[in-house]
Amino acid sequence: MAWTVSRIKVSVWALAALFLAVLLGAAGTLAWTTRQTALENRMEQVKRFVSGAEAALNNSFLTVDLLLSGTDDLLGLSTSMGDWIDASVSSKLLDTVTRGNLLVRFTALLDREGRVLASSDPSGARHAVQLPPEFLQAALAPSAPSLLVSTPTVSFNSTQVVLYFARPLALANGHRLVVVAQVPVAKMAQVLMQGADSAGLEVVLERSNGSVLLSIPDWGEQALLRPIQPLNTPAESATWGAPARLSGVPALVVSRPLLYQNLRLSASLPEEVALEDWRAERNAIAVVTAVFCLMVLLAAGAAVAFFHSVTMARQAMAHSKTMLDQALESMVSGFVLLDQRGRVVHWNRRFAEIYPWLAGVMAPQLPFRKVLEKTVKYHLPQADEAKQQQWVEQRLARQRSAAGGHEQTTPDGRHIQILERSTPEGGLVITYHDVTDLRRATAEIETLAFYDPLTGLPNRTAFVERLNTAIAECREGGSCLAVFFVDLDQFKMLNDTKGHHAGDSLLVLVARRLEEVLGPDDVIARLGGDEFVVMVPYDNGTEETVRPRLLELADNIQAALARPFVIEGLPFRTSASIGVSC
DSSP states (O other): OHHHHHHHHHHHHHHHHHHHHHHHHHHHHHHHHHHHHHHHHHHHHHHHHHHHHHHHHHHHHHHHHHHHHHHHHHHTGGGOOGGGOOHHHHHHHHHHHHTTOSSOSEEEEEOTTOOEEEESSTTGGGOOOOOOTTHHHHHHSTTOOSSEEOOOEEOTTTOSEEEEEEEEEEOTTSOEEEEEEEEEHHHHHHHHHTTOOOTTOEEEEEETTSOEEEEESOOTHHHHHSOOOOOOSOSSEEEEEEEOTTTOSEEEEEEEEOSSTTEEEEEEEEHHHHTHHHHHHHHHHHHHHHHHHHHHHHHHHHHHHTGGGOOOOOOOOOOOOOOOOOOOOOOSSEEEEEOTTSBEEEEOHHHHHHSGGGTTTOOTTOBHHHHHHHHHHHHSTTSOHHHHHHHHHHHHHHHHHTOOEEEEEOTTSOEEEEEEEEOTTSOEEEEEEEOHHHHHHHHHHHHHHHBOTTTOSBOHHHHHHHHHHHHHHHHHHOOEEEEEEEEESSHHHHHHHHOHHHHHHHHHHHHHHHHHHSOTTOEEEEEETTEEEEEEEEOOOOHHHHHHHHHHHHHHHHHHHHSOEEETTEEEOOOEEEEEEO
16 A cells, blocks of 8 residues: 555656656747747847948938039039139039038038138138048048048037048149038938937947947947957858947847948847847746646645545646738828839829729839820810810929829719829829818808708808908999898798798798899899898999889899799799899
8 A cells, every 4th residue: 555655656746747847848948939039030120220221321421422522523623723713602512512411511622731622611711620630631642442431520610529521532733632521420320220219229330440430329439439349250240149349248249331431330239138028028938837837736745645536637828929010001092102204103002993994004114194194084085185185284294393282073073182292302192082071071061151051042141252242343343233132021921820831932932033033143142031132233324224224123023023932732922022222
């Protein structure tokens, strides 16, 4: 019996130990796998950041290089002598081209002694330029590269840390000049970061010898004046465990060479920062593992103490996590992107839904003129070819002027609001918003605000507005107008005896009778109740000529209203009191 109990105890504890070993091994494997995944994800993020920052810096350096290299053609230096340079004219030309580059604060043309011959600064040739020591000599050296970048220095004028870009130029007699551009380090940092989240990331723009031109976060003079250890890695590298370029702590260091003058861009992400989120996952795994281990030990102890009633514990663990990145076409508006030559670059599904006849026409690099020529056949199907071509030219002219927005009505009655905005590269972004429901709602609101809902005639507000407009036109053109006030005599009796529905029917019939009597230029309105008003324009004349015409019109109105009306199948006669003002 004792042997049996001992064997049971050994079996139970052996099984528990085996289970604990498997559990701890699985937990360790899971923790290690999640750690490696976290490191790989952060490495991809840093690589993407460095790729974008590298492209942005190369592009910025290229724009500055083009600005400086274009100075020769701008000022005609290769065909000029030193004393031919007009400081005032050259300074104005430099100011004009420098304004187009947002990175550059100013440019200046210097001779071998460092004298300013011209500058984009308002002070022109009188502007003082303090270059770093030996920078001018390095730029004038025969072995100098086409574009030279200085060490960071504090600007005398702005007290900001700046970089100087220099490029040597030759005069007709072979003498060399130097054109320099001052770029604030703060602006270069904005280009470098591109609005990215830099939490914990150390970014360094350095030379191949380890001298620092720019650091993020800014370590001040400590980083700029103290060279760091040069990288002994391939031209493009990404390794974990390397010392961070600024702090020196173990980190992922991603380095890329730039196009100019042995410059490198390095980004360091300390492992502490990279594994910050992973540590929370690791702690969660440890807590879960500890709970499971405690449960196994409790189960084993219970089995040993009460081996006659050994129970098997079943537990299940399921943990899955998936990360999905989906790009959905969620725009509710149509979208078309054109390049600088007016060709289609991209469009979305909503655009094809708004203009279904273009579904088989749209294609990349298709001239937008072809799209308009296809569209006009649906918008103006009855127009001749000349009018259709005129419509196309008007749309293209509006695009060239980037006038903003306009509205287009399709043959099926939809209202499409078109917004056109230029891109920095000279292209065009066009959005198409279906505002049909908005226009219908606006029309309904306008109808409720300015028209009588019963008769459909203009109400008091609309009549007053039209009356004021007509009075102003009469004063300018010398014409006149008459206003007839029409008041039904038996309306109250009908309304009281037959009910409001009968009164409403009479008002509608009276409105139609008045429309039959009056002309298209006359304005009929209902002021309220049984009161109507008529505005009639007429040419100026004497009282003897005007009075008979107005009396005749009043008689016609009375005669029309005196004819019987049929209300609910029964004839009804009424009369009207008419007052005239002219």
